[in-house]
């Protein structure tokens with residue numbers, strides 16, 4: 276069986292142990308054995324990144340830009356093979372996998388350009404004879420802790436800016452998706468960057484992740500994952516005053532008003548709630564519908580859902596792949612039971628199904644007659660499960676949309692400019708979508724949320740500089 280090693284200080288090194296990577300569409304398909312680092316190996320990677328920081332942070336920005344550009348080009352040239360690996364390992368469909376690989380490549384290209392746009396400012400001082408300069412400096416070693424649901428795009432949107440702004444990296448992918456992480460590391464290893472600038476340390480969160488959080492040589496931690504883990508990351512970073520950034524869960528509302536174009540609204544709901552198996556932090560898990568169109572809307576959603584094929588992620592006809600693993604499947608099924616016990620009506624799906632291959636297949640579950648207080652409407656399920664909640668009018672819909680501890684993405688379907696504009700202004704979310712799904716974002720603009728969904732500066736686009744650099748103010752006597 277193929278063995279895949281960690282990448283530390285420019286070398287491929289086997290881990291203290293290894294874990295088997297299995298295809299969730301076909302449990303007989305083993306992708307490979309991936310290294311699992313222990314604490315000592317994590318320390319080596321942190322040490323290598325710490326040592327490499329000096330030269331990298333003051334090195335040629337042309338060389339930095341060229342390296343990122345080469346990484347982006349190689350990802351784009353191999354997007355089909357990378358997308359195939361991603362879908363095989365994570366379970367999103369092949370077009371979604373190839374789309375994500377493409378996005379990862381574009382992100383590296385974007386930050387290759389950003390290297391050349393790092394700028395400062397100069398101002399007159401209020402004190403005569405002085406000038407003031409504001410510049411941005413790299414932080415040092417960045418510890419990257421990533422989730423499994425976007426195994427190429429999220430690492431890319433953390434690794435690329437970290438390197439672009441002159442930091443070095445220790446990257447810990449999620450346990451379920453080492454294959455995508457390894458493939459990206461393999462490409463980075465050929466980009467010409469010096470040993471130690473980028474390190475891949477596959478392994479368990481409680482071991483590798485926790486070690487990075489505790490180590491004083493790691494200047495900052497960027498984390499994407501669940502709220503529970505995010506809180507642990509925050510506590511560890513606060514304890515030693517390290518900089519950190521958290522991107523966490525969502526319970527994203529999609530408001531559908533009675534003046535909405537029905538096709539647009541149904542497509543936005545189905546895509547936003549169920550594509551990628553609903554395993555997106557931006558998934559529309561609460562669909563808030565004005566009463567007068569509620570029955571028509573639900574009928575139309577059910578008709579679209581009935582036409583979706585749930586099957587092996589790599590089959591051409593599949594629109595929804597498996598959920599990612601046994602424990603996610605159990606979580607989804609247990610919330611479906613909770614929904615029924617809470618009195619919601621399971622209007623469609625929610626059944627474990629068998630296909631030609633043994634995999635974690637679950638039909639999309641649509642609950643109607645939901646209240647916003649039910650657990651299925653408040654807690655992140657992270658699977659193909661959505662609640663439809665009735666609203667009396669726009670004001671009620673907006674209040675329901677904002678009545679959540681999360682605040683990542685919020686959508687509205689309406690033909691009214693007045694309501695669309697009001698919603699853009701008043702939705703308590705980091706991202707607002709008008710007449711389009713709550714999930715699906717560009718790679719060159721800020722990504723992030725409010726409330727329990729995010730903590731710290733935005734990711735992506737030029738705004739990423741806020742996290743990956745420190746501002747310095749220098750006073751110079753003329």
Ligand code: NAD
Pocket residue numbers: 420421422423424425447448449450478479480481483484485488499500501502503504505507508522523524525555556655657683728
């Ligand atoms: P998770 O919190 O279980 O794991 C995330 C990462 O943290 C993994 O790499 C894991 O190994 C690591 N980890 C676990 N315990 C740790 C510890 N004690 N110390 C340090 N690291 C530790 O999340 P997941 O199941 O991989 O991902 C799903 C979650 O991610 C969902 O809640 C989803 O909403 C969220 N997510 C958020 C965004 C966003 O940008 N807001 C994007 C994608 C996913």
